[in-house]
Every structure is written in structure tokens, then in C-alpha cells.
Amino acid sequence: MHPVKITLKGDYYDCQIYRGRLYLWTFDGDLKVYNWKDIVQSFIKKETDNIAMTFCFLDGNYLYKSSLIELFKDIDFKNLLLKKFNAIENSTFELSFEQLDKFLFGEQETPTGILPTDTEIYSNKLYFINENGLFSSSAHRAKSDKYPVSSKPAKLWDCNLLSIKANKYPQLALSGGDEGLYELNMASSLPSNLKRIERKSPIFQISENHSSFSNYSYLNIYNTSLIENSFLATFKWNITKDKNNKEKPLRDFDSNIDDKTIFNVKNKKHFISWGIEDKLYKATDSGFEIIKYNNYAILERGEKQFNRLKSVEFNAWKGKVVNGGTAYFGNIVECENALIVIQSDNNTLTIPGPITKWRIYPRSMNYENHLHVILDDRIEIYSFNHDYFLNQEDKEIGIQFRPEKHRRNYKTSYFDDTDESFFDNGDLPF
Amino acid sequence: MPYKADTEIEHQDFAPSKYIVSSQHRRVGNPNKSIWTIDFEEEINCFIQTITQKWVSGVEAWGLKLNGTTLEVIGVTNTKKELKIAKFVDGTSTNVWHGYPADHMTKSQDRPTTIILKNWVDNGYITKAKMNKIRQGQLCIL
Numbered sequence: 001m002h003p004v005k006i007t008l009k010g011d012y013y014d015c016q017i018y019r020g021r022l023y024l025w026t027f028d029g030d031l032k033v034y035n036w037k038d039i040v041q042s043f044i045k046k047e048t049d050n051i052a053m054t055f056c057f058l059d060g061n062y063l064y065k066s067s068l069i070e071l072f073k074d075i076d077f078k079n080l081l082l083k084k085f086n087a088i089e090n091s092t093f094e095l096s097f098e099q100l101d102k103f104l105f106g107e108q109e110t111p112t113g114i115l116p117t118d119t120e121i122y123s124n125k126l127y128f129i130n131e132n133g134l135f136s137s138s139a140h141r142a143k144s145d146k147y148p149v150s151s152k153p154a155k156l157w158d159c160n161l162l163s164i165k166a167n168k169y170p171q172l173a174l175s176g177g178d179e180g181l182y183e184l185n186m187a188s189s190l191p192s193n194l195k196r197i198e199r200k201s202p203i204f205q206i207s208e209n210h211s212s213f214s215n216y217s218y219l220n221i222y223n224t225s226l227i228e229n230s231f232l233a234t235f236k237w238n239i240t241k242d243k244n245n246k247e248k249p250l251r252d253f254d255s256n257i258d259d260k261t262i263f264n265v266k267n268k269k270h271f272i273s274w275g276i277e278d279k280l281y282k283a284t285d286s287g288f289e290i291i292k293y294n295n296y297a298i299l300e301r302g303e304k305q306f307n308r309l310k311s312v313e314f315n316a317w318k319g320k321v322v323n324g325g326t327a328y329f330g331n332i333v334e335c336e337n338a339l340i341v342i343q344s345d346n347n348t349l350t351i352p353g354p355i356t357k358w359r360i361y362p363r364s365m366n367y368e369n370h371l372h373v374i375l376d377d378r379i380e381i382y383s384f385n386h387d388y389f390l391n392q393e394d395k396e397i398g399i400q401f402r403p404e405k406h407r408r409n410y411k412t413s414y415f416d417d418t419d420e421s422f423f424d425n426g427d428l429p430f
Numbered sequence: 431m432p433y434k435a436d437t438e439i440e441h442q443d444f445a446p447s448k449y450i451v452s453s454q455h456r457r458v459g460n461p462n463k464s465i466w467t468i469d470f471e472e473e474i475n476c477f478i479q480t481i482t483q484k485w486v487s488g489v490e491a492w493g494l495k496l497n498g499t500t501l502e503v504i505g506v507t508n509t510k511k512e513l514k515i516a517k518f519v520d521g522t523s524t525n526v527w528h529g530y531p532a533d534h535m536t537k538s539q540d541r542p543t544t545i546i547l548k549n550w551v552d553n554g555y556i557t558k559a560k561m562n563k564i565r566q567g568q569l570c571i572l
Contacts, residue, residue: 114545160539162565176538212566227536323568354559356559376559
């Protein structure tokens, strides 16, 4: 099963998708915000393609619904839906930069006037970094506002960071290169055993060790260093009492587990590794190997935390692994000369470089099947739709989908792009 | 014109600034310092180009050694990794500069600013993809 692709022509530097809007940073320094639902619906020429296009690009979560997974065990139902996806997978969905204009929600100069090094949109706020520090601006604003994103961002920290990554919960991992690994923690209860390094912002130092990029794995953070050893910074719940003697759980730092322990490596040679949720990955000379991380292992019973699953090999021309990420639909590995998607159904997609930037949204509510790839003259938006039909417990590639983690209200129709009632909950990052 | 290390150099192409060729970045064996592999005159020409092109941000500036639009090696790290970006610093804010080969992947402060990198992309010296990798401290062969 092949992914479905939308191509938007233009010279872009970064992108985000959030609550029905597509945010594109042009290389000239503008931030353009488009009505994503309208873009997708403009490509639907036949009523019979409506369902497939909606699941592909607007509602990537819906088909993980447990009752539908039961339905797909019936081969006739499964084949009917597969036929819908197959009908659109070879279609060309493309808009020129000029054609995109009619879907424009709003545009502005990018806040601070400097192209961001990295961005996240989280709880209706745009977080971004550049050489002057970490900033936040209100986002997803009303049409009546002058700009779609506040043009007066708040400066949260002056550290010159390399990358940021949002958790499902109100936390943002901050990778500061040789400055170390930090976390902006906006939860109501804060850790008791980490050093707060900013008075005005709840920013905590997790490690002084080098951090290139990082991602959340359950409560923990997998810290990737491209030049030193990587490690898993583990956290645990520390149950304390508040002033009213009610239980107050604190997410406290526990320990760092180094990459050589996780991947059972005996020599001192540096290697690249990364992790998200239940899987950790180690780049090899010709591909990568996968470790299943059991966060709930009971060591006293002899259960192992880290279990090797398999290795994946690449063709040599793609070059060394330079970056990696994981979504439900598979692993995304950036090599020197190409971006490779190893799908959870074991098929592979290769996107030749040079790749300016790529993004996945595994913690979003509607776009977890998306891969956005910015190339020299366009952005390609891929939708992967094979993972709904796989046994999530058995799959070796990609994050295991766990329905209990997604508290979605299924009363809404899948034709609704977004269930807006969800955003009333301030603790949700989406 | 022969230049001397650790001495303030005046030059009409970067006046009123002064430049010091630092011997710290000429000696082999200092584990914390990268070293130039280009000669004194090439180092100063690199600084002249930086000032002329206005690749300056406050008391920091970045430079390249260009052959057409191709970047040439200007130095190495203590582990012999080749470097192609120069960093210049006016360390005392007195308009007296010195420079060294920048290790943009290892040292966060050695990454050029976004505006300077964008200028290099616009001039065809690096690609947009490489600009992003430099800003994010990722492996990037220039």
C-alpha cells in the first residue's frame, strides 16, 4: 500500500499543522497560514473519494478506533476500504504557490523576523527557537485578529538551542548542544529534584551532557547526541502531599541509562541512536537496529527493559544516518542523500534529497499519519494508511498504537476535521 | 606583506577594525582549539571578505574561503576533522578581532546566525538543507 501525496510548490523552510491550519514558513521570512481542510477538499473531485481523502489528510486517527479494527478483521470490509485508498494513491494532488493563495487564512512576517531553527505548536501556542533564544507566541487565533500568530512573542529563555520537542503532556524537551538537555515544564506540579535555571520560566536542567535532539518515551526523554554518548533520562512518579494533605504526584528525575547499556554495545565507538515511546533505534553502518523498550518491566521478576527486535539494512548510496524519527506508520531515517521511510508493514519509501526539513506529528490528534517533507522548491505532504490494518502488538516497526492513550470523543463525525471540544481541556497539548 | 602572529594588524579593507592572528589557533596539540590550515594571509583575506560582505552579528562574525561558489577547507579540529567555516570574535568589544576555524557541529556557539547562513544560501555557497543542518547542529558535509 503506497502513501498518498499532496505537493505544494514554493520555497519553504519550516512547517507545522495544527487544528485544521497549515503553517508554512517561506524562505523569505514570511509565515503563511492556510486552511488545510479547504486545500484537501479542493482535491476531491468525486464523492466516492471523499472518505479516503478525509482519512488520509484530515482525520488520521479515526481508523484506529477499536471497533473499526474489529471490523477490519473481516476481509470484505477491509478490502472495501483498501479499494478506496487504492483509488486515490496514484492521483496527482498539486498546487502552485499562486494557487495556494485562495486558501490563505492569514500571513505575517515570522515573529522576531528571524527564520526559526525549530518550532512546535502546543496548546494553542507556537514555540520556536532561534539564535536569540526560546520564544512563545499565541497561535490558532481568530480570523478577526490582525495576525494568525502573535507578532509579539514572549522570550522564555536566551539559550541558543538546537531543537525542541513537545510531549503529549505540557512539557517541551529542549536540546542545547554542549549546553545540555533541558525541559520547559508547564505542568501544574513541578519536579522536586531538578535544578530550575530560569526564574520567570519553568525551565529545568536534566543533564549537562551534549544534546542534539530529544524525544519523549513514556515519562522519560531519549536524548540523542550526534557527537557524544546518547542516553535515556528516566523519570518516576514521586507521590507527595500538598498543603491540604492531598496526594500530589511529582514527575521526578530518576537516572540516566547510557546508550551502550541500552543497545548492549561493548566498544567505545560513537553511534547515533534515537527513541520515542516503546521503541529505541541504533544506527549501524548500513541501516539501523530496533530495541523494544518495556517501561513497565519488573526487573525483580527477570523481565528485561530492553529487548532487541530486528535490524534493517539500506542501500549504500543513501549515505550515513544523520537523523531519525518514528511515527505509528513507521520509521523515518534521514541519511546524507535521502529520506527513507521504513513502513510498519515493512515496505520502504525513499525520498531523494537534499531534504531541508521533515516533520511527523505522532502526538497530534488528526495528523499522526502525516509526513511533511520540505525540499528545495516544494513541500510534499504524505499520508500513510497501512498501519490501521496491522496488529499493533506484534509490529516491529513504528510506535505501537495504544487506544487508551487517545481519549477521543467518537461522537463526532469523521467528516469533522477537528473535535474542537477537546481543546477546552488546558492540559492537552494539541 | 608578511604578517606576524599575536600582533594587532591594521588594514585599509577592514579599518578601523584591527585583526590579530592568534597563535593559539596555529599550534598543534591544544585539545580545545581548532587550528587554521591556511596561511596568515589567507586568514586575513577571509576576515576582509567577512567585513566586506557584512557577515557580522554584534561582536561575532563568520567567514568562508570561496573558490567560485565552492567552500574550501580552512582548518581542522584537534581530531583532524576538516572545517570550512571561520568564526571571528571581537572578544573585548574594542574592535580588535581574532578568528578560528569554527566547529559548527560540536560547539553550539560556533554556528553562524540565521541571517548570515541565509545570505550564504542566497549567494549559492550552501544549500537551504545545509543551512538547516548547521542551525540544528546536525551532520553536514559542506
